[in-house]
Amino acid sequence: MTTLDVDAVQAFVTVADLQSFTRAAELLGSTQGAISVKLKRLEDRLGQRLIERTPRSVRLSAQGAVFIDGAREFLAAHDRALAGVFSARRHFGLGIAAHVAGPEVPTLLARLNAHDPGLTIEVRMDTSRVLLDAFDRGELDAAIIRREDDRRDGEVLGPEHFGWFAAPQFAHRQGEPLRLAALAPACGVRDIATRALDAGSIPWTEVFLGGTSSMVTAAVSAGLAISAFSCRLAPPGTVEVSHRFGLPPLPSTEIVMFSTLTDARSREALRTLATAFREHRPSS
Structure with missing residues (x-):
C-alpha cells in the first residue's frame, strides 16, 4: 500500500x-x-x-x-x-488543596486558560488527603497539594514553611493552656501544630474546632486564639509569635503537583501551571 x-x-x-x-x-x-x-x-x-x-x-x-x-x-x-x-474543547480536572490555595490562584488559572482557550478547567478544592485519594482514583487530571506523608512522587513546586500567628493584642497567661484555633481533625496543619506542642510539653486547648477557614482566621485576627498557618497565607494584620511565647518551630514541607497526563498538549498545560505557581506565589 x-x-x-x-x-x-x-x-x-x-x-x-x-x-x-x-x-x-x-x-x-x-x-x-x-x-x-x-x-x-x-x-x-x-x-x-x-x-x-x-x-x-x-x-x-x-x-x-x-x-x-x-x-x-x-x-x-x-x-x-x-x-x-x-x-475541540477538553476538560481538565484540577484539584488544589484549600491550605495551598493563595493569592496566586487567579493568576495561575488565567495563565492556563490563556495558554489553551479550548480547555475547560474544573477546579476542586479540598484537603490534600482527599484530593490525593481522588487523583489516585482517576477523578482528577492533576492535583496541587501539600506533601503530608512519605510518598515521594510528584513534581515539587516549592517549599512550604509554617509559623505560629496571632493578633498583636493576643494575650496568653502563664500557666494556662494555649488557646488554639484549628480546623477539623483531618486538617494537616492542625496535626503539625499539635504534634509540635505535645513534643514540647506545652498544654493547649482548642477553640473553634471544626470551624471553617474563615472562622479560624476571624478568631485569630480578633485576638481570641493563636493558630499555625503557612507563612504565605497568614491572615493580614497578624504577627509571628513563636519567640514571644516560646513555641516550638514547625517543620517545613513541600507543595507538590501530581499528574499522569502524557500527551504533548496536556504536558504543556502542566508546564504552564507549574511555571505560573512558581512565578506568582509570594515569598515565604
Missing part, C-alpha cells in the same frame, strides 16, 4: 502553484534543495514524474495535472483533521 508524506505533497502543490522551486522554498521556510528532495521522494513513491523542470520553466507534467486535485484534497483533509483535534 502506497502512503503519502504530508510535507512532500505540500512541497509538490506549492511548487505547482508558484511554478518555482525558489519561491516555494521561501514560502515553506525551507531550501530549494530540500524541496527538490521532497518532490523526488514523492515521485519515487508514486512512480510518476509530477513536475517538468527546465532552465526556463517549471510546470506540471501530464501525471502531475491528474494528481494535483487529489493532492489538494489530501492536504485539506489533513488540515481538517488537525483543526478538529486542536479546536
Whole structure:
C-alpha cells in the first residue's frame, strides 16, 4: 500500500502553484534543495514524474495535472483533521488543596486558560488527603497539594514553611493552656501544630474546632486564639509569635503537583501551571 508524506505533497502543490522551486522554498521556510528532495521522494513513491523542470520553466507534467486535485484534497483533509483535534474543547480536572490555595490562584488559572482557550478547567478544592485519594482514583487530571506523608512522587513546586500567628493584642497567661484555633481533625496543619506542642510539653486547648477557614482566621485576627498557618497565607494584620511565647518551630514541607497526563498538549498545560505557581506565589 502506497502512503503519502504530508510535507512532500505540500512541497509538490506549492511548487505547482508558484511554478518555482525558489519561491516555494521561501514560502515553506525551507531550501530549494530540500524541496527538490521532497518532490523526488514523492515521485519515487508514486512512480510518476509530477513536475517538468527546465532552465526556463517549471510546470506540471501530464501525471502531475491528474494528481494535483487529489493532492489538494489530501492536504485539506489533513488540515481538517488537525483543526478538529486542536479546536475541540477538553476538560481538565484540577484539584488544589484549600491550605495551598493563595493569592496566586487567579493568576495561575488565567495563565492556563490563556495558554489553551479550548480547555475547560474544573477546579476542586479540598484537603490534600482527599484530593490525593481522588487523583489516585482517576477523578482528577492533576492535583496541587501539600506533601503530608512519605510518598515521594510528584513534581515539587516549592517549599512550604509554617509559623505560629496571632493578633498583636493576643494575650496568653502563664500557666494556662494555649488557646488554639484549628480546623477539623483531618486538617494537616492542625496535626503539625499539635504534634509540635505535645513534643514540647506545652498544654493547649482548642477553640473553634471544626470551624471553617474563615472562622479560624476571624478568631485569630480578633485576638481570641493563636493558630499555625503557612507563612504565605497568614491572615493580614497578624504577627509571628513563636519567640514571644516560646513555641516550638514547625517543620517545613513541600507543595507538590501530581499528574499522569502524557500527551504533548496536556504536558504543556502542566508546564504552564507549574511555571505560573512558581512565578506568582509570594515569598515565604
